[in-house]
Every structure is written in C-alpha cells, then in structure tokens.
Amino acid sequence: MEPGFLFLFYKYCYVPQGVQKVELVRCITPNRQIMRNVIQSVREALLTNFRELDTWFEKDFDLLHFKPDTDQWNIREVLEHISLTNYFLLLIINKSTRRALDRRHAAKSIIIPADYMEKFDKIDVIGSRSFEWVRPEHLEPSGLQDMRDVRALLKQQFAQSMYNLSLLKNGEGMLVLTNLSVNHLGKLDIYQYIYFLTKHIERHIRQMQRLAKEYEGITEEEVQSGSILNAADEEAESMLLI
Numbered sequence: 001m002e003p004g005f006l007f008l009f010y011k012y013c014y015v016p017q018g019v020q021k022v023e024l025v026r027c028i029t030p031n032r033q034i035m036r037n038v039i040q041s042v043r044e045a046l047l048t049n050f051r052e053l054d055t056w057f058e059k060d061f062d063l064l065h066f067k068p069d070t071d072q073w074n075i076r077e078v079l080e081h082i083s084l085t086n087y088f089l090l091l092i093i094n095k096s097t098r099r100a101l102d103r104r105h106a107a108k109s110i111i112i113p114a115d116y117m118e119k120f121d122k123i124d125v126i127g128s129r130s131f132e133w134v135r136p137e138h139l140e141p142s143g144l145q146d147m148r149d150v151r152a153l154l155k156q157q158f159a160q161s162m163y164n165l166s167l168l169k170n171g172e173g174m175l176v177l178t179n180l181s182v183n184h185l186g187k188l189d190i191y192q193y194i195y196f197l198t199k200h201i202e203r204h205i206r207q208m209q210r211l212a213k214e215y216e217g218i219t220e221e222e223v224q225s226g227s228i229l230n231a232a233d234e235e236a237e238s239m240l241l242i
Contacts, residue, residue, distance in 0.1 A: 048198075103175045175189075180193070
C-alpha cells in the first residue's frame with residue numbers, strides 16, 4: 001500500500017479581530033490538489049518538449065549543419081548539448097528519487113511552503129533568452145556524436161524522467177531538496193528539478209527555431225521588427241496595391 005501523506009500548505013493570512021484590529025496568523029490547509037497539479041504540469045512539460053526535440057532529427061542535413069557564424073553551434077550540436085545536460089541533471093534526479101523513496105515511510109506529512117509555486121516561476125525564466133547562462137566546459141558538444149546515438153539517448157532520458165515522476169506520484173518528490181545555483185534558484189525538490197530539465201530543453205528548442213529562421217534567410221532583426229510578412233499578410237497587401 002502506498003503511503004498516505006498529510007499535505008500542509010503553509011501561508012500567512014490576515015484575520016480580522018474586532019472592527020479595526022488585524023492580526024497576522026499562520027493558517028494550515030491540507031492540500032493534495034496542489035501536488036496533483038504540479039505533477040501533471042511537470043509530466044506535460046516532459047511530453048511536450050521531448051516530442052518537439054525528436055522532430056528536429058528529421059530535418060534536412062544542410063539545416064542540421066548550418067552555422068550562422070563559426071563560433072556558434074549548429075542544430076546537431078545543440079541536440080548533443082541537450083543530451084549532455086540531461087545526463088548530468090538525471091544523475092542528481094535519480095539519486096534524489098532513491099533517497100525520497102527511502103524516506104517516504106518515515107515521513108508523516110509534507111509541508112508545502114507558501115512560496116512553493118513562485119519557485120516554478122523562477123524556473124520558467126530559464127526557458128527564455130533574456131536569461132544569460134554561462135555553461136561549464138563539460139557540457140560543450142563535440143559535434144562528432146552520431147545523431148542516431150543522440151536521438152536514442154534522448155529517448156532513454158525521457159523514459160527515465162517519466163519513470164522517476166511515476167515513482168513520486170504521492171508527493172514523495174518534496175522529501176529531498178538539492179541546491180541549484182543557476183539563476184540563484186537555491187534548493188529545489190525533485191519535481192522542480194525535473195521541471196528545470198524541461199525548461200533547459202525549451203530554451204534550446206527556441207535556439208534551434210532561430211537557427212532555422214536564419215537558414216531560411218530571415219534575420220533575427222527582421223523577425224523582431226516585424227518586417228517579415230507571412231503569406232496571408234503578403235496576399236492582403238498585394239490586393240491593396242491592385
């Protein structure tokens with residue numbers, strides 16, 4: 001039988017005392033729905049981003065090897081980098097999952113901090129280009145990996161991530177915290193760590209999309225300025241000129 005946890009959502013709330021007096025008190029609210037929503041969101045992020053990743057292996061050879069500049073990565077190198085980063089993140093996630101499963105029998109309750117969901121908002125920033133990230137050398141792609149091997153590895157990493165999540169379906173993922181210095185995120189539980197993995201993937205999917213645009217001859221400045229019209233806009237404009 002799976003262990004049953006009492007989920008306690010700690011928050012501060014104002015309770016009126018009399019007509020004008022307001023006292024700050026701590027409220028405790030059992031809340032399993034929060035964990036269900038978190039687990040579902042992480043699962044959907046895994047499915048969405050890994051599915052999108054897999055489509056890039058079907059792109060044309062020339063696009064996969066296209067480099068706007070010699071010091072930039074091409075798409076095949078981006079894919080290799082993602083697999084490298086996943087490897088090291090999953091080392092931590094796998095270890096943390098084993099520790100969480102060991103601890104679940106001793107845990108009577110799981111306390112969800114009031115700012116728990118705010119940490120996910122901070123992780124979301126990782127997926128955007130506005131965040132500057134200095135990556136370590138061991139995550140630099142070689143550019144020599146066979147794309148079939150990289151694709152197979154990414155499929156294995158997806159399966160491992162989903163398996164870990166399935167083992168933590170009762171909230172056990174909150175029993176282990178691991179520090180992550182990126183963007184000053186601090187301590188993350190296992191759900192947040194897996195979510196971070198998906199946001200790193202999302203960040204590089206956007207990078208590959210930009211590379212594809214440049215390969216098509218659309219400069220980044222043109223995309224940002226809106227000077228590139230889609231087919232419908234061009235047709236509408238031509239009708240006005242007739």
